[in-house]
Amino acid sequence: MYHFNSRNTFFKKPFGAVKETTTVTFTVTSKYETTTPFLCISKEGGREMRISMIAHYAEDGTKIFTADYTFDKLGLYFYCFKFDSGKYGIYNAGKGEGFITERGQWFMQTVYAKNFSTPDKFKGGILYQIFPDRFYESKGKEELAWPDRVYRRDKDGQPFFKWGENETQLINTDYYGGDLKGIMQKLDYLKGLGVTCIYLNPIFEAHSNHRYNTADYMKVDPDLGTTEDFTKLCSECHKRGISVILDGVFSHTGSDSIYFNREKRYGEGGAYNDPDSPYRAWYDFDKNYEHGYRSWWGFPTLPDVEELNKDYVQYICGKNGVINFWLKSGADGFRLDVADELPDEFIEKVRREVKHCGKNKLLIGEVWEDAVTKISYNKRRSYLLGKGLDSTMNYPFRTAVLDFIKNGDGHKFCESIFTIYENYPKEALDNAWNFISTHDTPRGITYLMGKNPDSGDRYWQSQQSVEGDDYKTASKMLVCAYALMFGLPGVPCIYYGDEIGMQGYRDPFNRGYFKWWDQDEYILKNIKWLANFRKSHHEYREGELFFVHASHNAVAYVRYEHEDEVLTAVNRGNGPETFTYKDKQYTIPALNYINAVIE
Structure with missing residues (x-):
């Protein structure tokens, strides 16, 4: 029997993704077998290389086979271990474990640019996503900028979702009046929530309330304010230690x-x-x-x-282009909408301009899958290998967290998280946006306790809400989800209104006006506590991760840096669960979480 595990630094060192020119040591062990394997490596699209492994014995008689390989170019590499006969090899059985079979899945190695770095100031922070029209209206409006817009004075009213539901005969034309000055008026609320960065859905002039159909990249939509208002917002944010990220819709x-x-x-x-x-x-x-x-x-x-038309590139990325204008107006970075629709070459041009405006400016991409292994339009994407995005919206983490809280299976959760942890460059993972809800998904509380949104159309979704005891359970489930998310590598993100228990299935029901008059104090109190605990412990900023407990209903993990460790444990079950770590017992209450400093 041969042993190898890609996630154990005894067998593969260093762990995870590596920079170009890094030498990795691979080790295979066997107690009884004596045949020396070959290390077989192939860069994606390249030829297979065989490297002889060196055999020697440990004191207990275990035979140890080692080989070094230097990864000199960025990209994805695949490797396994084969024997002279060519019939059998050591392949990936999952969870990093190797197993002997005639044919199997190769292990993967991410290699990224050696000069890749991402802004430190966002690491360890807390992000808050704002849908500008729905957050806060600075003062009542007499009329909107265009007559084909419908002003919603009924702030607690449900967004229009049917054709012909209003006098414009269109959807996405109802506006609740939220604006940039309104966000300014609520900055102290955000500061009290522990927020260090806000991400604004599109603010540029556009003729829908979501503003993903840009009309003029160089203007703030007049119903949100002016360029001067935006600059003032950025200034007020910066005074409070809050950064501002804009949504760039460039496809x-x-x-x-x-x-x-x-x-x-x-x-x-x-x-x-x-x-x-x-x-x-x-x-x-x-x-x-x-x-x-x-x-x-x-x-x-x-x-x-x-996107690669030279005039368009110049308009977006040029000296006086869109990127330059808004970053100089106070923004701290961009989130690229539908990054999969953008050519890697275009993203790299955007990156160069973003970093030209400041090394501490951030570039995030909307990617719904593993951004390292992502294939779109029949092409492997390279945007997370150091020449494109700083990081991505971490949808795989969201899927793992919500699936565990809703359905259980801690082992599956751990595997989902650790796959991303192993695949992503650390610089990217430390700046990944980890969230429970967004403007493109059902709100977390609705997803966790509501019926499957695929079981009904928009009218059906408009009639649904979680009430009574179900709501109490759902609020606890949501807090557990946020507790898990707040401790994982990356930047936890709060979608506006999640912290007060707002509900809603898909667009537009997940985009209601913020209910300043109706806040769930249980959720709000817990999210504030989680934010404060996170900010108080440096291990969450760039610390390493390992799991210490997993069952059907509970998971626990530790983040550590040097000798310092903090523990996060969550129990989705109806009864308490106990586990042991470093000879100490920890009990997680039913449908609850614990955080602890490991002494």
Whole structure:
């Protein structure tokens, strides 16, 4: 029997992803077998290389086989161990364990750029996501900027979701009046919550309440405020130690925009109307497309752009471009919407401009899967290997946390977390955004206790809410989910309103106006406590992770740095659960969590 485990530094050192030119030592052991294996390594798309392993004996008679390999280029590598016969090898059985079989899955090794670094100031922090129209209105509005917008004075009213539900006959045209000045007025609330960074959904001029259909990248939407308001917001945030991240929607624009102008809101020009428009080359016009041009997922209101068109690149990434303008106006970074839709080359150009404006500026990408192994449009993506994104929205962590809290199976949870932990460059993982809810997902409390959102249409979703004893249980489940998330590597993110128990299935029900008049004190108190505990312990910033307990209903893990350790343990079950770590017993109450400093 041969032994190897990629997650144990006795067998593979150093652990996890490594920088270019790093030499990794691989070790295989056997108590009884004497045949020396070969280390077989292949860079993705390259040829297989065989490296002879050196055999020697340990004092107890165990035979130890070792080989060193220097990874000289970034990319994904795959490796296993084979024998002279060629019939059998040591392959990945899961959880890093090797097993002997005729054919199996190879182990994976991430190699990233040796100069890759990400901003330190975000590590160990707490992020708060704000959907600007729905957070806080600084003062009542007499009218909105355009007549085709509907002003919602009924702040507790449900967002419109049906065609023809309002006088515009459209959805996404109801506005609750939230604005930049309103966010400014609530900065002390955010500071009290422990927030160190806010991420704003799109603020640029656009003709929908979500503003993902950009009309003018160089203007704040007038119903949110002005460029001066944004600069003032950034200044007030910075005084409180809070950074500001903007949403960059660069894979498409709105059809109702100064660039495309299909609706002719902006006069007679625009790429749609004028073949000589300076923006014409941004778009792919072809009569074979359903609407005569390529659009995002076929939506005619979202014409795709040619991201590598030189004029478009200059407009976004140039000396006086969009990135430069907003970072100089006070922003601390960008989150790239639908990063999978953007070419790696374009993302790298964005990165260069972001870092030109300051090494401490952040670039995050929206990626829903493992960002290291991600394949989109039949191409392996390289945006997390040091030349593109600093990090990503960590959807795999969200899936793991919610699945465990809702359904159980701590072992599955540990494996899901550790897979990302092993695959991601540490610089990226320490800045990954870990969240329970976003504007694109059901709210955590609804997901955990509500019915499957796939079981009903929007009308059905509009009629659902969690009430009574179910709500009490759901609030405890949500707190447990946040307790798990707050201790994991990366930056925990609070979606506005989660901390007070707001509910809602998918868009638009997860985008209600913040209920300042109806707050769940149990959830709010616990999230404040978790934030304070996290900020009080440096181990959460860049410390290592290992799991110390897993069962169907409970998990426990430790974050450590040097000799300092902190413990996080969560129990989703209906009764207490006890485990032992370092000869000390810990009991997690039913449907609750504990945090402890390990002495």
